Amino acid sequence: MDDVTTRARTPEDDAGDARPARVARDRDIAAGALRGVTVLLVEDERSSREALALILAHYGARVVPAASMREAVDRYCQSTPSILVCDIGLGQSDGYTVLRLIRARERHPGDRIPAIAVSGFSSRESGQRAREAGFDAFLRKPIDVAALLKLVYRFAAAG
DSSP states (O other): OOEEEEEOOOGGGGGTOOOEEEEEOOSSSOTTTTTTOEEEEEOSSHHHHHHHHHHHHHTTOEEEEESSHHHHHHHHHHSOOSEEEEESEETTEEHHHHHHHHHHHOOSGGGOOOEEEEESOOSHHHHHHHHHTTOSEEEESSOOHHHHHHHHHHHHHHO
């Protein structure tokens, strides 16, 4: 899929500081389409976490970032996320453990949040293992932004 540079409106725009944002060419997900959706974003690499947070926020999501397993579980308990987007490789832990700990805190079947695994390991087995661990979807890095947005939108609409 081709990427195009578009002008994303940010609060800084009103102050005269317009910044271009790279977004995938995708007319299915409009800016603001994720308004009301809270995404718990677990990614240990700062630049990736910040880039994904900016993209999701541009589309209206409230993003709760976490850089580690401990931070992810704490943020889950402090907020009410609609969706989990979690890197599988997290330095001293992994996304499987994050999901297991979050699932253990879900008291009722209706509390279950959709979970999207993200990984630089792109083998077919990686996706299968993520699904077997309880993730609802798997995306390979580098992340196809349009695919991520569609998944978040679809899971939010179903919830």
